[in-house]
Amino acid sequence: NAGVTQTPKFRVLKTGQSMTLLCAQDMNHEYMYWYRQDPGMGLRLIHYSVGEGTTAKGEVPDGYNVSRLKKQNFLLGLESAAPSQTSVYFCASSYSPGLAGGTIQYFGAGTRLSVL
Amino acid sequence: AQKITQTQPGMFVQEKEAVTLDCTYDTSDPSYGLFWYKQPSSGEMIFLIYQGSYDQQNATEGRYSLNFQKARKSANLVISASQLGDSAMYFCAMREISSGSARQLTFGSGTQLTVLP
Numbered sequence: 001n002a003g004v005t006q007t008p009k010f011r012v013l014k015t016g017q018s019m020t021l022l023c024a025q026d027m028n029h030e031y032m033y034w035y036r037q038d039p040g041m042g043l044r045l046i047h048y049s050v051g052e053g054t055t056a057k058g059e060v061p062d063g064y065n066v067s068r069l070k071k072q073n074f075l076l077g078l079e080s081a082a083p084s085q086t087s088v089y090f091c092a093s094s095y096s097p098g099l100a101g102g103t104i105q106y107f108g109a110g111t112r113l114s115v116l
Numbered sequence: 117a118q119k120i121t122q123t124q125p126g127m128f129v130q131e132k133e134a135v136t137l138d139c140t141y142d143t144s145d146p147s148y149g150l151f152w153y154k155q156p157s158s159g160e161m162i163f164l165i166y167q168g169s170y171d172q173q174n175a176t177e178g179r180y181s182l183n184f185q186k187a188r189k190s191a192n193l194v195i196s197a198s199q200l201g202d203s204a205m206y207f208c209a210m211r212e213i214s215s216g217s218a219r220q221l222t223f224g225s226g227t228q229l230t231v232l233p
Binding site: 033040041042043044045048058088090092103104105106107108109110112 | 153159207211220221223
């Protein structure tokens with residue numbers, strides 16, 4: 001079972017360069033998320049999507065864009081990378097069940113990005 | 117204000133002993149869910165256990181149990197019979213239901229657990 005797959009796993013960028021991180025899930029989940037993880041901090045939500053063709057801002061959206069053209073894919077773009085975007089990026093997906101709060105998010109393995 | 121607080125940056129436990137990782141939360145939403153995730157050195161986030169705010173009993177999953185004290189707003193993770201493979205970072209997270217927040221999770225800063233042989 002693939003679950004949530006992120007590509008690439010590692011990337012080094014120069015300031016001002018652009019790149020796209022790809023997240024793919026094969027669990028038919030409606031909801032998808034992009035988080036970043038910085039040292040000494042928990043994960044913070046960048047953007048999320050509640051279904052194909054929809055996206056919304058999370059806690060730290062500045063400098064990032066996202067697209068959800070297909071249900072199984074969620075793309076995170078950096079148009080002009082900055083050193084402050086050096087981080088580990090995690091994608092997650094979840095169902096939208098009726099249980100109160102019981103929506104387990106399944107995570108990818110992460111993408112380690114360094115911006116020089 | 118911090119919604120999820122984990123006050124133990126690092127913890128040590130002897131192999132085969134039990135350990136409790138603390139988590140307190142802050143919400144005015146009457147309906148919420150609490151989660152624990154494990155992040156080993158390889159980096160992936162692994163779901164461990166879930167507790168709903170209306171659940172009457174504490175959640176258990178194998179060697180993991182969640183000590184849920186609603187009045188104190190605490191959701192401590194208890195790992196029994198620690199194993200070397202339990203060495204990892206552990207994150208507590210919460211989802212508030214009534215706020216309509218699309219099921220996004222708010223994470224604490226984590227506790228690094230080291231199991232000693």
